[in-house]
Amino acid sequence: MCGKRIDHAEWRLTKSIVDIERLRAVAAKHNVKIPDDEEDYYRHLLNGLDATAQQVADLPEYEDPRLQIEPETLPRQWFKQKPNPLNGWSHRAEIKLPSPKDKRLDNRTVAFKDNVSIGGVPLTGGTTPEILTGKSEYPVPKIDAVVVKRVLEAAGTVSGSANCEHLSMSPLSFTSFTGPIHNPWARGYTTGGSSSGCAALVGINQVKEWRKRHGLPPIDEELGEGVDMAIGGDQGGSIRLPSAYAGIYGMKPTHGLVPYSGILSLFPMIDHTGPMTTNLEDLATLLGVVAGYDGIDPRCTPETPLREKVPDYSAQLASFKQTKQAAGEWTTSAAGKGLRIGVITESLAVPNLSPEIFKVIQEAISQFESIGASVSHISIPEHLLGPSIWTIATRAGIASLGMRNMPPPLLCYPCPDITPPALSQSSFDILDRHNPASANMVFNATLLQERPDGASLAAKAMMHVHELRAAYDRALTEVDVLITPVITRMHSQHPSLDAKVEDKMKPAIGSTLNTCQFNVTGHPALSMPAGWGKAEDGDAKMPVAMQIIGKRFDEESVIKAAAAWEVGGLGLDKWDGR
Template identity: 45%
Template sequence: MTTTSLDKAAFQSLVAEFGFQMTPQDEADYYTLVKAMEDEITEVEVMPAYVDPRLAPSVALPVADRKYSAPDKADNPLNAWSHRFTLKDEAAVSSGILAGRTVALKDTIAVAGIPLTLGTHTYQLTTSPDQPYPIPSVDAPIVTRLVESGGVIVGTATCENFCMSGLSDTSAIGPVDNPWLKGYAAGGSSSGSGVLTAIPSVEKWRKKHGLPIEDLGLGPGVDLAIGGDQGGSIRLPAAYSGVYGLKPTHGLVPYTGIASLHPMCDHVGPMASSVADVALLLSAIAGYDGMDPRATPETPLRKNVPAYHELLKAAIAEKEAKGEWTPTTAGKGLRVGLLKEGLALPKLDPKVADIVRAAAAKFESLGATVVDVSVPLHSKGGSIWSAAMRGVMADVFLSSKAPDLLAFTTTEVSPPKMTQEWYDKLTAASPMVVTAALGSKYLGDTTKFPHTYRSKAVSHVAQLRAAYDAVLDDVDILLLPVTPSVAPPHSIKAAGEKSAKGLLDMYQNNLGVSDNTGPFNITGHPALAMPGGWAPAAGIDGAESEGKLPVGIQLVGKRYGDFGVLMAASIWEVAGLGLDED
């Protein structure tokens, strides 16, 4: 921090901003009081940094022995990897529930000794000219939990520039390609996490259908991944890339040690190639860590976390014992609500709507009860998200503002200097970031938008939560699309190359993709994206396309009803996997 000293002239300017008239004695006294505040801040600033012992790096591998590399293009053809390294506990690998499964982490998660990029350009996040990116000194709790559970963390996955894109073409290292069809978006902002999880799925699917895999050129993938989700950033890449992604109930998985957009909407959760693996990974990472203020009284302590994967096996076994785990009876007792407003998106592709309605019909064929439900406020969910977030979120994700409640923040990340160079790079790479900065500056001006504006918006967040809760009293899950279409072609072809379509078009493309996902970030309900079928891909640059891409369906459950969502997804797949549909 650059230390300043409040002099009399600066204090008089401060008073003038308020329009106060002070007597000479009052001015002298108030100056003394405010100067004392500055002195206290300076006193704290020079204190040695404190790191909570609970965030000490995993002892499985000392920080000094943690070696990493940024893969070259030959080893990273889809741009999905940020940095490669290996972090594991040999003893846990042979005994933990993850049993040596490979894991990739979104590049917002602190791993001691490994660069943290947030998908943005070098030198934007640190004040040191010798260090392109900050190097955390702590392991986020989920990192330690993954290692203790026997997972083998093999690298960080590319994410979108400051995590502000629902597509996958804004990262500083360039667009992340969809593994099913190169040249198309893979979804964001957890773009690399979705792609790396999808690579084995693509290869498995092609083998199953007698198609070659030798010349795909996808590079190495992973068994499991961790994504972050503030407006859909787990579910969007899961939907576009044809895998499974769960945004858990808000506060169920600790967000400590992870770069934040805003505590109200921050989620971190599992991505995998099956429902069973999502449940397994959730078992490994869930539970209050004693530090994250996003937790609620309903958040289980780590020792009390349900073994979701075991619960899933037990519930299926129970139905099997009753002879009910069949394509006509597996859904017996399940109540599904087809959300009317979720099928009313302005840009909704009719083919996507058909897939979702077919998913509802499949639930019915399985013996579930399916009814149409309506939450009129869902159509205003995007506006409520913006009203609650836009005036304050840039203070958090760009200026590193600490939460108002006690929490550990990523102290190694310094705010970027918003120079002309910053503007030029971000305008070319991600106008969503520049817009967020401008919007927060304007909407954060309390002379124009008093705090009561946001207070009213937050009250509507509570109203929206109550509206979903009311419907979920009558049904077990909500069914709706994840995205309005399959993955579109990239807007940006290469890193640093400005979109030919223009800023407004690119921004609006991003806004549309999260209309059905963002509302559940602010209300906190668990939401799972899973493959539901296929739809034709749009052509690139006006050309026709004969390719198809995955369509994601979304299941939303009661808060802390994460298991119910996973069970419903498992039931749906008894009648066949979504990507096995024509």
């Protein structure tokens, strides 16, 4: 016990805050009966803790100067976007730094998933203020997340926050408390989650450019205003899935490459934040802006490069092209020369993989072959176990840490003013209607914790994360990158809020079977448009994506492989009409 030492006589005179009944109630939670003659001293020990806790409770929150708002950007104002046809926007703003450090994002607009702290702009987490904080109003952060600060320092314009799924816990886009986020290619269809608003807003610009390129009339009023780029979050596929559904580019970087400081966590081991853009060049640029050690985030490791050592991914991409061009190889038959591409066999055998998606991925593999790349099919049996390992390793922690904003047992800077209360009947009723997956997360964690082997199961799953990582690492000694599908089912229409839980959950089941593995192993993974397929219900043709995975901290190879593939034809240009 820390603090002033109180001798045996003195503690008897100390005013009691914890009485004997409270002590007995605490002990009963552990099925313990304290001997009668020892109760008084145990009560005293609890009183000492209570006094120590109150001392910390009375302290003001500490605002880390590394996350404080740049005074030059004050005052900050926000507004609600009207109209907001796709429901992509949460809160609008226009924040710039008058004297940025460089001009890499000059004249570029950037939105942030609504779990990222933008100083002076309300943060919702896709849920209600009562569920997020136990209060009636949303918190207004007093800090900028590191990714926000870095965008501003690179002359980017922070255009506001993008709606996200309820507590970032849905691979589809109908669970946000503000209502469904619509797909920019076809209203009423999912945009994927949980970075759904980010995908919709970047997708707006993608659709506008695509229609212009294909000689189609503009539909600007149906789409609303979009952004050039966005920063999303990914714990199981939440950057890659919505990027795939919206026909844009989205990367989950290597775990620890981009600091997560100032962003609502679900579970540190799988927390990732990264770029979502309309093209590969922008993605490389934005990644270079936000990457690098920040001195705060415990997700960063000794492998995380210091800021001055972050690779210039954009320059690497340009150099790769120039070298190929000089060799006469930047052609539809030779752009992939020298690249070794591995297709994970098991990724094409996950349950219920849509034939539409299977067809597009097979065509994408053929395109790698046509541009001169060496393609091999590699069996990684552990890939099919990955989702189970991901689930058991993280489920209890998400409920106890992420859903309560409890800090992990590592030094970090938790998001201030976020104090989600425990699940109650009132919060369950909201979740049951909007996002049953969040309520199910709590039930899952409770069930696991009540199993006699609950703790050892999580530990065993953690051990197998190392096995899973090693399996991919071995494969990546034989090839430069690995290929899988991203989504497993084609786009579905939004279910009604009044639909049964089964009807809300069923379309999401299996969505992360090819993505969540790389959240626990930490490998970089890119979602990029590869072609088109017919929606799961209805007649709409919608984008289909492939996933490119690289060695940890080797984003360069992922970007190079994607660029070479596109010489054979952009995925969105493989359009054969409706």
